[in-house]
Amino acid sequence: MKKVLILEDEASIRSFIYINLKRAGYDVLEADTGEKALRLIAENPDIKVSILDIMLPDIDGFEVCRTIRANNTTMGIIMLTARSQEMDKVTGLMTGADDYVTKPFSPAELVARIDALYRRIGDTREENPNELVSGPFILNTKNRTLTKNGERVRITNVEYTIMKMFIENPDKALSREEILSCVWGKDYFGELKVVDVNIRRLRIKIEDDTTNPTYITTVWGYGYKWSA
Ligand code: CA
Numbered sequence: 001m002k003k004v005l006i007l008e009d010e011a012s013i014r015s016f017i018y019i020n021l022k023r024a025g026y027d028v029l030e031a032d033t034g035e036k037a038l039r040l041i042a043e044n045p046d047i048k049v050s051i052l053d054i055m056l057p058d059i060d061g062f063e064v065c066r067t068i069r070a071n072n073t074t075m076g077i078i079m080l081t082a083r084s085q086e087m088d089k090v091t092g093l094m095t096g097a098d099d100y101v102t103k104p105f106s107p108a109e110l111v112a113r114i115d116a117l118y119r120r121i122g123d124t125r126e127e128n129p130n131e132l133v134s135g136p137f138i139l140n141t142k143n144r145t146l147t148k149n150g151e152r153v154r155i156t157n158v159e160y161t162i163m164k165m166f167i168e169n170p171d172k173a174l175s176r177e178e179i180l181s182c183v184w185g186k187d188y189f190g191e192l193k194v195v196d197v198n199i200r201r202l203r204i205k206i207e208d209d210t211t212n213p214t215y216i217t218t219v220w221g222y223g224y225k226w227s228a
Contacts, residue, residue, distance in 0.1 A: 001027040002118060003046050007037040007064060008053040008080065015105070017051065020107035021114070034059035038067055041075075042149045043136045049076040049117055050136040052097070062095045069096035071150070078110075092110075134167045135215070135228025137206070148206060158183060159202050166216065166226030175223040199224055 004026045008014040014030055021028045029044060031037035034056050041047055050068065054061035065077055079100040098117055101110055130142035136149045144160050146153045154165065161183045165174065177194045180188060183195075199216060207213045217225050 001025075003027045003029065003044060003048060003226055005029045005031065005037060005040055005044075005047050005050040007031045007034065007050065007056070007061065008051075009033065009056050011197075013053075013080075016107070017110065020111060024111045026114070031177065033057055034061070034064040038063055041068060041072070045133050045136070045138050045150075047075065048121055049078065050220075051078045051080060051101075051114070053080045055082070062109065065095045065097050069078055075119065076121050076171070078113060078117065116201070123195055132167045134170060137163075137167065137215075137228060155202070155204050155205060158198055159205070162198060162202060163206075167226075167228075169226065171227050172227065173219040173222055173225045177223075179223060195223075 004021055005183065006014055006017050006021070006028060008017065008030075009032045011032070014032065018028050018030060029040050029047065035058055037050070037052070041050065052061040052064055056064075056104055059067075063077060065079065068077065077097040077099075079097045080093060080103060081100050082103050098120075099113055101113055130140055132139040132141060138147045139160075140146075141164065144157070146155050146160070146163060162179065165179065165182050176192045179195050180190075180192060183198075184190065203210050203213050203216055206215055215226065215228050217227065219225050
């Protein structure tokens with residue numbers, strides 16, 4: 001689903017945008033402070049477009065825009081400006097925003113802008129073909145690295161291969177035999193237990209709470225399942 005973030009501290013405007021984007025088929029995340037917006041973006045690398053209000057209680061929308069741009073050049077960014085903030089348009093575009101919408105705006109106008117930005121991103125900013133994204137995780141298949149919420153997780157080659165198999169098969173129960181032959185090869189003579197040992201180690205590295213794993217869950221008597 002197409003994921004969009006709204007950063008707006010005024011609850012009435014935010015819910016107005018939220019309702020209209022939901023109706024237009026978007027998956028919408030909401031933030032009322034710059035800090036929260038940046039956290040949601042780190043946790044959801046699949047957000048493609050952000051709508052940023054400028055006047056906020058903590059860090060202003062320009063600062064949020066600059067911070068996003070510092071490590072994300074592909075996200076579409078739309079600034080929300082008040083009519084009196086004519087200069088904001090210029091500054092907003094200079095800090096790396098793609099478009100701006102002036103308050104008050106019609107829902108149709110905003111949705112049209114977002115749709116247009118989405119199309120443009122799809123045309124010119126192909127998703128990085130080397131990156132597999134799943135929840136807060138990005139697995140880079142070119143340099144074989146894993147990040148969670150933008151932070152590097154150090155994994156071994158075997159763990160990398162397991163992660164790749166999981167992310168390519170979301171919500172699918174994979175048998176231990178399948179995992180063994182995918183990761184260690186069909187001619188591997190070892191025991192199935194090697195799968196469990198590696199899953200246990202991987203959980204320590206990626207789960208929020210190892211005693212209650214949510215990304216790699218156990219399918220009793222069968223194997224494991226990935227959900228993010
Ligand atoms: Ca505001």
